[in-house]
Amino acid sequence: MILEVKALTKRYGRRKILKELDLTLNGGEIACLLGPNGAGKTTLLRALAGLASIQSGEVSLDGEIIDFKDQTLRRRIGLIMHQPFLYENLTGLENLRFYAELYQTNQTGEALKTALERVGLNPSQEDPVRAYSRGMKQRLTVARALLHDPDILLMDEPYTGLDQQGCKLLNQILLEEKTAGRLILITTHELDYTRQIADRFITLHLGRIADEFENHELSLDRIQARYQAITAPREIAAQEPK
Amino acid sequence: MKNWFKTVRTLVWKDLVQEWRSRDMLTAMLAFAVLALFIFNYAMELTPANRAEVASGTLWVVILFAGTLGLNRSFTAEQDQGCFDGLVMAVPDLSAIYVAKAITNFLMMVFLTVLVIPLYSVLYNQSMFILSFFTVLLLGSWGYTAAGTLISGMTVQTRMRDLLLPILLFPLLMPVNMAVVKAAGGILAGLPASEISVWIRLLVVYDVIVSVVGVMVFEYVIQE
Numbered sequence: 001m002i003l004e005v006k007a008l009t010k011r012y013g014r015r016k017i018l019k020e021l022d023l024t025l026n027g028g029e030i031a032c033l034l035g036p037n038g039a040g041k042t043t044l045l046r047a048l049a050g051l052a053s054i055q056s057g058e059v060s061l062d063g064e065i066i067d068f069k070d071q072t073l074r075r076r077i078g079l080i081m082h083q084p085f086l087y088e089n090l091t092g093l094e095n096l097r098f099y100a101e102l103y104q105t106n107q108t109g110e111a112l113k114t115a116l117e118r119v120g121l122n123p124s125q126e127d128p129v130r131a132y133s134r135g136m137k138q139r140l141t142v143a144r145a146l147l148h149d150p151d152i153l154l155m156d157e158p159y160t161g162l163d164q165q166g167c168k169l170l171n172q173i174l175l176e177e178k179t180a181g182r183l184i185l186i187t188t189h190e191l192d193y194t195r196q197i198a199d200r201f202i203t204l205h206l207g208r209i210a211d212e213f214e215n216h217e218l219s220l221d222r223i224q225a226r227y228q229a230i231t232a233p234r235e236i237a238a239q240e241p242k
Numbered sequence: 243m244k245n246w247f248k249t250v251r252t253l254v255w256k257d258l259v260q261e262w263r264s265r266d267m268l269t270a271m272l273a274f275a276v277l278a279l280f281i282f283n284y285a286m287e288l289t290p291a292n293r294a295e296v297a298s299g300t301l302w303v304v305i306l307f308a309g310t311l312g313l314n315r316s317f318t319a320e321q322d323q324g325c326f327d328g329l330v331m332a333v334p335d336l337s338a339i340y341v342a343k344a345i346t347n348f349l350m351m352v353f354l355t356v357l358v359i360p361l362y363s364v365l366y367n368q369s370m371f372i373l374s375f376f377t378v379l380l381l382g383s384w385g386y387t388a389a390g391t392l393i394s395g396m397t398v399q400t401r402m403r404d405l406l407l408p409i410l411l412f413p414l415l416m417p418v419n420m421a422v423v424k425a426a427g428g429i430l431a432g433l434p435a436s437e438i439s440v441w442i443r444l445l446v447v448y449d450v451i452v453s454v455v456g457v458m459v460f461e462y463v464i465q466e
Contacts, residue, residue, distance in 0.1 A: 051327055053465060069461070074331050083324020087256065089263040101252040102332040104245060128263070
């Protein structure tokens with residue numbers, strides 16, 4: 001599976017967030033998108049999920065240009081954004097059952113409990129989601145995103161709120177999904193954890209791909225140094241008094 | 243098509259369970275309706291002669307304004323919990339979201355109407371337990387929720403959504419308001435069916451047109 005992004009441009013008003021961006025992602029690969037706040041990472045994920053309209057450019061999957069009005073394609077994507085897409089007054093199990101019915105996965109109660117167990121949530125947990133901690137919500141969000149066996153996983157800062165055990169568990173799950181051939185794109189600032197699983201790092205800066213390299217090519221220090229070299233001038237300039 | 247109905251059922255179930263557990267919308271709608279009924283009761287000095295004339299209008303205004311509170315919340319609650327994108331990603335057909343929201347809002351309106359009618363009857367000493375009268379209110383409520391759900395879906399992504407909803411919705415509801423008040427008032431006044439039927443036909447046509455338009459355009463309305 002190959003997802004190709006060609007000359008993708010996204011504007012909010014007059015401001016160009018993504019500027020003729022080109023990107024290729026492969027199935028069975030974990031790509032990690034780095035970039036400072038405001039670089040356009042979340043916008044890129046929303047555009048790839050069809051949630052944000054694009055002004056120009058095209059996205060193709062296995063050579064076929066994607067029509068973002070096609071719900072069939074959206075349903076092949078597992079999406080994790082800043083907000084967990086969970087209903088506070090439903091229990092964890094009810095939330096999963098709700099999404100399983102929307103995705104028509106025909107999963108039984110046992111299968112849903114197994115999905116909860118996979119992310120380390122007690123299947124007998126019958127509390128409403130509003131009683132969950134941030135980390136528990138994030139675990140449930142991961143279970144929700146994987147529920148329908150999506151071909152593509154788009155994850156915006158998936159480590160947010162997770163404790164160390166949760167981060168390790170997420171890495172283990174992502175490696176399993178990678179082995180199953182999923183195309184995985186993660187945005188994160190947690191280099192320590194993504195270093196353990198990523199195949200490729202891509203740095204997004206000022207709406208363009210500013211850097212791209214294989215994980216094994218560089219040490220953590222070198223990655224951080226390269227990242228700083230690309231992104232620092234802009235941050236310093238932004239902090240300077242006018 | 244079977245899957246579409248199943249999706250609608252799932253969405254309605256979720257909305258009703260959420261509402262049953264939080265009671266956010268119903269409490270606000272009911273509190274507003276009761277207060278409005280009391281205020282109207284004190285503000286208007288009704289005599290046995292003019293009581294029937296104003297009854298349908300007063301009751302419909304109370305239901306309409308109370309319903310606006312619920313409409314405002316129906317999509318806002320999804321947005322606040324960050325779930326709207328989740329729905330868009332998951333449903334096989336986006337029109338199912340519109341229909342499910344309209345059904346939920348309609349059920350809220352029916353529940354509200356069932357509670358408000360006895361209260362109105364007691365406060366204003368005006369019997370309203372007439373099946374045809376209730377049917378007119380149901381037809382009006384569906385037209386109201388069908389149009390309101392569509393506009394609510396449109397305004398939810400704007401910053402001024404609370405203000406925009408009534409401003410955009412109320413002009414669209416003019417035919418419904420007129421037909422409900424005339425038909426329901428006619429029923430209470432004991433007018434012959436031939437004089438009332440034109441308003442009921444108007445309600446039915448309005449309901450059908452708005453529902454069909456809603457199903458057709460909803461996916462474009464909610465796009466960024």
